[in-house]
Amino acid sequence: MIIDSGQVTKNIDETCDVVVVGSGAGGSVMAKELAERGLSVILIEEGGYHTVESFNNTDTINSLVNLYRNAGGTFLAGKPNVMYAEGCCVGGSTTINGGMCWRTPDKILKRWQWEFGLTDLTPKKMEPFHHRVEEIISVKPVLQESMNNDSMILKRGADKLGYQTRANLRNHNTCVGANQCITGCPTGGKQPPLVTYIPAFLKAGGKLITHCRVKKIRLKNRRATGVKGVMIDPVTKAVRAKVKIRSKITIVCCGAVQTPALLMRSGIRSASGALGNNLFIHPNTKVLGVFDEPIYGWKGVNQAYQITEFIDEGIIMGVNFIPPGIFALAFPFYGGGFLNTMKEIFNHSVCGAALIEDTSRGRVINLPFDQVVTTYQLNARDFELAKRATALLAEIYFAAGAKRVYLPFRNLHEINSIDEVRKIYTTQLKPIDLELMSVHIMGTCRMGINSQQSVVNPSGELHDVKGLFVADASLFPSSIGVNPQQTIMALATRSAFLISENISRYMI
Amino acid sequence: MKRLTFPKSLEPVFSALAKVLVPAQDDLILEGFEAHFFFNFGRIFNELPPIFRWGFIWGIRFFDWFPVLFGFGLNRFSHLSFESAKKYVDAWANGRLGVCREFFKTLKAMVILVYFSEPKVWEVIGYAPENHLKERIEMRKKILSGGEEKVHWPHEEETNA
Numbered sequence: 001m002i003i004d005s006g007q008v009t010k011n012i013d014e015t016c017d018v019v020v021v022g023s024g025a026g027g028s029v030m031a032k033e034l035a036e037r038g039l040s041v042i043l044i045e046e047g048g049y050h051t052v053e054s055f056n057n058t059d060t061i062n063s064l065v066n067l068y069r070n071a072g073g074t075f076l077a078g079k080p081n082v083m084y085a086e087g088c089c090v091g092g093s094t095t096i097n098g099g100m101c102w103r104t105p106d107k108i109l110k111r112w113q114w115e116f117g118l119t120d121l122t123p124k125k126m127e128p129f130h131h132r133v134e135e136i137i138s139v140k141p142v143l144q145e146s147m148n149n150d151s152m153i154l155k156r157g158a159d160k161l162g163y164q165t166r167a168n169l170r171n172h173n174t175c176v177g178a179n180q181c182i183t184g185c186p187t188g189g190k191q192p193p194l195v196t197y198i199p200a201f202l203k204a205g206g207k208l209i210t211h212c213r214v215k216k217i218r219l220k221n222r223r224a225t226g227v228k229g230v231m232i233d234p235v236t237k238a239v240r241a242k243v244k245i246r247s248k249i250t251i252v253c254c255g256a257v258q259t260p261a262l263l264m265r266s267g268i269r270s271a272s273g274a275l276g277n278n279l280f281i282h283p284n285t286k287v288l289g290v291f292d293e294p295i296y297g298w299k300g301v302n303q304a305y306q307i308t309e310f311i312d313e314g315i316i317m318g319v320n321f322i323p324p325g326i327f328a329l330a331f332p333f334y335g336g337g338f339l340n341t342m343k344e345i346f347n348h349s350v351c352g353a354a355l356i357e358d359t360s361r362g363r364v365i366n367l368p369f370d371q372v373v374t375t376y377q378l379n380a381r382d383f384e385l386a387k388r389a390t391a392l393l394a395e396i397y398f399a400a401g402a403k404r405v406y407l408p409f410r411n412l413h414e415i416n417s418i419d420e421v422r423k424i425y426t427t428q429l430k431p432i433d434l435e436l437m438s439v440h441i442m443g444t445c446r447m448g449i450n451s452q453q454s455v456v457n458p459s460g461e462l463h464d465v466k467g468l469f470v471a472d473a474s475l476f477p478s479s480i481g482v483n484p485q486q487t488i489m490a491l492a493t494r495s496a497f498l499i500s501e502n503i504s505r506y507m508i
Numbered sequence: 509m510k511r512l513t514f515p516k517s518l519e520p521v522f523s524a525l526a527k528v529l530v531p532a533q534d535d536l537i538l539e540g541f542e543a544h545f546f547f548n549f550g551r552i553f554n555e556l557p558p559i560f561r562w563g564f565i566w567g568i569r570f571f572d573w574f575p576v577l578f579g580f581g582l583n584r585f586s587h588l589s590f591e592s593a594k595k596y597v598d599a600w601a602n603g604r605l606g607v608c609r610e611f612f613k614t615l616k617a618m619v620i621l622v623y624f625s626e627p628k629v630w631e632v633i634g635y636a637p638e639n640h641l642k643e644r645i646e647m648r649k650k651i652l653s654g655g656e657e658k659v660h661w662p663h664e665e666e667t668n669a
């Protein structure tokens with residue numbers, strides 16, 4: 001059953017076993033897994049329920065407004081400011097993501113074992129949870145028919161230089177490369193929770209409430225007893241009704257910014273002081289290569305390959321075509337000739353990005369009136385890594401035959417030959433000159449055995465509040481260096497399993 | 509409290525700004541879709557958090573009213589000649605004041621995003637997603653009806669690093 005703010009005429013007051021807040025990578029998995037184990041589950045989502053049929057690839061603005069938080073216009077304050085994107089719709093960021101799937105790298109799990117005592121998170125013990133997720137969202141290589149030129153060009157460049165590439169695994173069922181992943185897959189090829197976990201949750205008798213923003217977690221004697229929220233009109237943003245849910249178990253899955261904000265708003269503090277801190281973002285540098293040959297990067301699958309040669313250094317790279325409105329933001333220039341430049345290069349370019357496994361940290365600050373501010377300070381190590389990643393991508397493009405490369409630096413935005421790549425090192429560049437963006441926000445409620453070091457325990461329950469769980473990207477104790485959705489989903493599957501194993505503990 | 513939405517009174521400022529940021533060859537940029545441009549602009553604006561909306565409106569007013577501080581006489585930006593408007597915009601984009609540069613970056617991003625999301629502009633640059641989608645949907649139907657998918661690589665190759 002789905003209840004939307006458009007249908008409500010009076011306040012909602014309900015009781016259930018489990019309330020899950022946020023229907024993204026973590027929340028959708030938790031809701032489905034627990035509902036299928038016979039628990040009564042209510043899943044609350046701030047955004048709307050948009051079906052595959054409603055995705056409209058001719059209106060980018062409509063997609064941004066309907067599917068993204070703040071229409072995609074959110075940033076982390078720092079030097080430089082970093083734009084980041086997250087979903088606000090049923091399925092959360094998974095509805096608008098590129099569909100790349102990775103298991104958690106062994107080196108990351110090892111680090112979490114050593115530093116945070118997460119000894120149960122070994123590759124072997126995580127295997128069944130990853131496997132389950134992979135089956136449900138159909139993780140597999142891309143189809144032959146869906147291959148596109150930009151990925152082949154990236155591979156051509158990498159092959160010439162002898163760099164290792166990885167044929168990507170994506171969650172899809174006959175994805176034919178419409179390449180509209182980030183505005184909602186209009187063919188139904190991508191298999192995010194919207195078309196997998198959420199329908200299964202509803203089938204298992206779960207109740208989904210949409211356009212409902214949870215404002216507070218209800219607490220009694222250091223135990224969570226449900227949530228309070230409001231039903232919001234999606235256009236006017238007016239409050240249409242109040243919502244009160246009483247539950248035995250409360251699971252917060254609002255993403256790495258909204259989860260700590262909700263906990264803080266509810267008066268929860270962590271003895272570790274880590275709540276809202278340790279925000280990692282996988283900073284992305286966007287690099288554009290222009291070629292003589294026609295490419296039509298928008299025809300074919302998103303990121304068929306990633307370059308993994310530098311993964312141990314903390315860099316992976318891929319190409320990812322985006323609609324013109326967002327593509328045009330990559331250019332530092334404006335004015336006369338911009339349209340002509342776009343005309344000349346749009347179908348002749350490759351738009352790539354390097355993902356950096358960051359050690360810089362950010363913070364989520366909760367302000368009055370339900371407002372959140374995020375900060376992030378790029379450190380010297382990550383700045384150097386961003387420079388290196390940019391140089392590597394430029395080198396790969398030139399090796400593949402690019403005639404020009406646009407760089408993300410304010411004072412060095414164009415180079416015209418492989419010899420000029422060195423300028424990235426010889427030009428005086430400062431972090432503030434760098435354009436960064438992020439689509440992977442993590443950390444902020446880190447997991448660990450020690451309550452002085454972490455916010456939640458190894459099963460995702462808060463050290464300081466009973467019956468209150470976190471199951472989203474905020475659990476990560478560190479940056480993971482690869483696309484995170486599968487790790488989030490596998491951890492949520494594991495938590496759901498642990499909750500149902502110990503259910504009698506909560507049903508009092 | 510009334511929700512702060514994009515005020516119509518700021519449209520002339522954005523019109524002037526758009527003309528500097530994205531002029532087509534013949535300067536016809538917004539003609540024909542100006543109303544749609546502002547409609548979309550308003551939609552993005554209305555989604556921003558209140559603190560941004562508030563800051564944005566006052567920032568724009570400042571931008572419009574104070575060319576004098578940058579040596580452009582007593583005119584408002586929206587009344588400057590095209591040449592002066594260009595120079596004024598350059599002063600914000602490349603000036604020494606980080607706050608002005610950052611604010612300008614946001615302004616520019618919004619204008620460029622909305623402008624290059626217009627279907628008429630897509631036509632000019634050769635982006636035709638609608639036809640592409642139709643083709644791909646047909647392709648998918650064919651593959652699905654033909655039974656098995658042919659994946660590009662054997663699964664065994666795909667190990668984590």
Ligand SMILES: Cc1cc2nc3c(=O)[nH]c(=O)nc-3n(C[C@H](O)[C@H](O)[C@H](O)COP(=O)(O)OP(=O)(O)OC[C@H]3O[C@@H](n4cnc5c(N)ncnc54)[C@H](O)[C@@H]3O)c2cc1C
Nearest residue numbers: 022024026046092093097098099100214472473483484485
């Ligand atoms: C454009 C883009 C491309 C990406 N590409 C990839 C990729 O290819 N591969 C990959 O692995 N990862 C990718 N990611 C990242 C991945 O999608 C996210 O890391 C993942 O979805 C995060 O999961 P989550 O559960 O933490 O949060 P989300 O999936 O963001 O879900 C959080 C949900 O909670 C809701 N919510 C928040 N606050 C409240 C509240 N107070 N009340 C009610 N509901 C609330 C939100 O509306 C949202 O729907 C991408 C992300 C983006 C934005």
